[in-house]
Amino acid sequence: MKVFDKSSLKGDIMGGLTAGIVALPLSLAFGIQAFGVISVEDVPNIGALSALAGITGAMILGFMASLFGGTHSQISGPTGPMTVIAATFISMVWATAEPHSIGTVMVSIAMAGFLCGIFQIIFGLIKIGKYVRYIPYPVLSGFMSGVGVIIILQQLFPLIGMKSPVLVIDMIAQFPSKIGDADIKALTLGLCTIAIVYLFPKVTKKVPSSLVALLTMTIVALFVDYPSRLTIGEIPSSVPLPIF
Secondary structure, X not given: OOOOOHHHHHHHHHHHHHHHHHHHHHHHHHHHHHXXXXXXXXXXXXXXXXXXXXXXXXXXXXXXXXXXXXXXOOOOOOXXXXXXXXXXXXXXXXXXXXXXXXXXXHHHHHHHHHHHHHHHHHHHHOOXXXXXXXXXXXXXXXXXXXXXXXXXXXXXXXXXXXXXOOOHHHHHHHHXXXXXXXXXXXXXXXXXXXXXXXXXXXXXXOOOHHHHHHHHHHHHHHOOOOOHHHOOOOOOOOOOOOOO
């Protein structure tokens, strides 16, 4: 934000509020997906920790991008492609880390993020972004389509109430044989959530359908005796402070 205009304050506040509401369910989902390789047997509260990581990351990203960004509009937020990359990186670190702990994973991904930022600064200084226009559109489309397919595959097992394998090839190979063992409650809640996300905009577009689906089906889950093993757990109400 290089220039502050009082006349646009109301619009800025409403825009920020709307962006925050839209980003909330996305940051929750992407945080959980990124750390999905870590099971509750290894880290009992991994669901809550991963959700908190997603929310905290979205908050810090929005603040830092607004403070140091070079555009007049907010273009930074939780995204699917980065979630897939983060999930792949975390699975590699988790499989090889010594000591085998969530702390090691968090330090590793923090350092990876720091190095990514350094490279982005360097690329910006040498203006390498101007060469992006030479990348064929089918290549970009294929990349984004591939990310979408991977995200769908990663959610197939959670949709039927099971933990997903780490490798994409294992997801494809094992899923058909697991459909018969699906948890009906999990499958019903998942399908109803998808239906709300796609059908609610036909009713009104003033409220994000993803937020409506998240709140509605969470309330429903409280009354259908939903298995606790399939919940993310209690998310801390405060932002964690760094420990030195």
